[in-house]
Amino acid sequence: MHIANAVPGMVLAQDLFDDYGNLLLEKGITLTESYIERLKKLGIRALWIEDSTADALKIDAVSPQLRSKLAVYFRTLFNMKFNDIINANLRNRHFAGIAAAADTAITEVASHEENLINLKIRYPSTDEANHAINVCLLSLVTGIYLKLPRPVLRQLAMGALLHDIGKSAACGNQPDSHARQGYNLLLTAGQSHDICRIAAEHHEAYDGTGLPARLSGKSIHPLARLVAIANYYDNALRSTLTTDIARQEIIETMLSQGNTVFDLNLLRAFFHTIALYPVGSFVRLSTGQSGYVIKNHAQFPLRPLVRAIAGEQPVEINLLHKPAITITELIKE
Numbered sequence: 408m409h410i411a412n413a414v415p416g417m418v419l420a421q422d423l424f425d426d427y428g429n430l431l432l433e434k435g436i437t438l439t440e441s442y443i444e445r446l447k448k449l450g451i452r453a454l455w456i457e458d459s460t461a462d463a464l465k466i467d468a469v470s471p472q473l474r475s476k477l478a479v480y481f482r483t484l485f486n487m488k489f490n491d492i493i494n495a496n497l498r499n500r501h502f503a504g505i506a507a508a509a510d511t512a513i514t515e516v517a518s519h520e521e522n523l524i525n526l527k528i529r530y531p532s533t534d535e536a537n538h539a540i541n542v543c544l545l546s547l548v549t550g551i552y553l554k555l556p557r558p559v560l561r562q563l564a565m566g567a568l569l570h571d572i573g574k575s576a577a578c579g580n581q582p583d584s585h586a587r588q589g590y591n592l593l594l595t596a597g598q599s600h601d602i603c604r605i606a607a608e609h610h611e612a613y614d615g616t617g618l619p620a621r622l623s624g625k626s627i628h629p630l631a632r633l634v635a636i637a638n639y640y641d642n643a644l645r646s647t648l649t650t651d652i653a654r655q656e657i658i659e660t661m662l663s664q665g666n667t668v669f670d671l672n673l674l675r676a677f678f679h680t681i682a683l684y685p686v687g688s689f690v691r692l693s694t695g696q697s698g699y700v701i702k703n704h705a706q707f708p709l710r711p712l713v714r715a716i717a718g719e720q721p722v723e724i725n726l727l728h729k730p731a732i733t734i735t736e737l738i739k740e
Contacts, residue, residue: 415443417456418457419455468527477536481540509565520552523680538642545681565602567634611631617668693734693735712726
């Protein structure tokens with residue numbers, strides 16, 4: 408939920424951290440006016456709020472415990488200095504922890520292979536740790552749908568988690584060069600060629616207009632092409648926390664850039680498995696009704712099955728079969 412919609416009395420559904428991994432509020436805390444105002448001043452834009460109906464519908468792609476472990480590993484590594492990252496003892500400990508957690512993520516996501524479109528994959532957040540985890544899971548879901556071998560999925564997961572490591576304290580936050588910085592850091596730290604190339608090439612464009620090397624087409628590493636899609640998508644959804652951009656505009660923009668910015672075949676696979684309105688989302692329809700998304704349809708991310716609130720008896724509306732009805736607002740993800 409956007410923090411602008413938070414009111415006193417709501418209960419926090421997840422521990423809330425700042426960008427440096429410091430715990431701000433614990434899960435289960437009841438929000439007060441002073442808490443909300445303080446969080447706004449700290450730049451917090453989104454919160455997870457308890458909702459028993461939505462929670463009963465959601466299927467997490469990975470367990471909350473694993474997501475928390477990944478976040479701790481990532482925040483620790485992201486805030487380390489360069490000399491610490493290339494120090495063999497520290498490096499091996501942190502990268503081994505991330506690799507083990509990433510491998511567990513593959514197992515957990517793959518256990519839902521027949522129901523990927525209805526998984527709860529991303530957490531709305533503006534911090535770098537959650538962005539990295541979101542990009543990792545978005546990439547993994549598509550990779551599993553494409554039936555990539557497990558060793559390739561391991562490289563994909565690690566590369567996606569570390570794609571923005573060039574923005575870390577190790578290199579300084581230099582947006583124009585973070586892809587090159589990330590490549591150099593990971594190479595120095597002994598990571599695989601595939602992982603290094605994901606960091607280096609996730610801002611390249613399929614038509615050769617990207618950065619930093621202006622690679623094009625198949626000369627861009629295939630895993631980097633997939634992470635580029637997941638990265639753009641998550642960043643676009645992050646922007647909806649602070650702008651009025653409609654979610655359907657994100658899909659329309661990305662599909663219009665198939666074979667220019669993005670690999671069209673990978674883009675189609677991505678939207679076959681990713682739901683724009685995840686199960687459990689509370690939405691408003693063009694009819695004026697509001698309700699919960701209870702099921703998504705592969706290849707039709709804008710046309711879920713919605714359980715609309717209508718008096719004492721909810722009404723199920725399948726937007727796939729009701730083309731005149733659309734979602735006009737995401738009230739709560």
